Amino acid sequence: MRRELAVIVGVISASLGLAGCQLKDTGDNVVNGKMLFAEKCGTCHVLERAGATGTTGPDLDAAFRQSRVDGLGESTFQGVVLSQILHPNRNPQLNPEDRTETTPQMPANIVTGQDARDVAAYVAFAAGKQGKDEGRLAAAGASQAEGTAEAKDGVLDIPVAARGLAYQFADAKTPAGSVQIKSENPQSTPHDIAIEGNGVNEKGEVVTSGGTSEFTADLEPGEYTFFCSVEGHRAGGMEGKLTVE
Ligand code: HEC
Ligand SMILES: [Cu+2]
DSSP: OHHHHHHHHHHHHHHHHHHHOTTSOOSSOHHHHHHHIIIIITTTOEEGGGTEEOOSSOOHHHHHHHHHHTTOOHHHHHHHHHHHHHSOOSSOOBOTTTSSSBOOOOOSOSSOHHHHHHHHHHHHHHTTOOSOOOGGGGGGSOOOOOSEEEOBTTEEEOOBOSSSSOBSOSEEEEOSEEEEEEEEEOSSSOBOOEEEETTEEEEOOOBOTTEEEEEEEEEOSEEEEEEOOSTTTTTTTOEEEEEEO
16 A cells, blocks of 8 residues: 555656656656666667667557647656556457457566656656657667678677667678677567578577577678567667678
């Protein structure tokens, strides 16, 4: 009972603060909320301000945009998001396409306690809202892939980025021949690395939390694609061009 009350009071005081100014001391830390969102939620949801590109669950910008236009307050949003985190899929739904299986499910309690309140506060602040995050919030979103990974001594290393559906590199290059392709994954979200093109279709193991996905392939010169084969991740942006010279 006591604990429930504390949650409710927390939600109300946070939303009052948020309505006035995004970074005022509200008791809820939206910077922490955004980092956690990008790491743990953004792999399944789109939320543009967080750089989140996941496609397994609903697009949260789309989900909240109309309610925002209709003038529903961020306190309401925060309550909705928090209860979704604590008790997801209370009503598992039939897949609208074939009406046989249930649609994918969101795991409960991915974040807990104050972290869950921080995430809910950030989503309430950001979902469906135009513009970009500023100040301390700006740097806390999903990582962006950048630059070209180049093979060294027959090893092509394309690590997973710190947060979100991204590798550290946007594309890659290697000389032809036998190449060991590897990708360390620092996230708790599972990822692997795979390549396809020119009749090649190979992948490493799915790994989490510091594990390395790797395999060796014999590659002829040409254009290939590297990507993560975990469902929804390639569509969310985990892919790049591999040029073999
Ligand atoms: C493994 C994929 C996955 C992860 C990770 C995930 N979600 Fe979800 N989420 C879903 C799916 C699927 C649904 C729709 C079905 C349901 O409600 O469970 C959903 C629904 C939601 C909804 C309701 C949207 C609507 O239109 O009603 C919210 C809000 C939400 N998630 C927020 C979050 C937050 C915040 C996190 C991180 C703490 C998170 N999700 C992590 C898959 C995920
Ligand atoms: Cu992945």
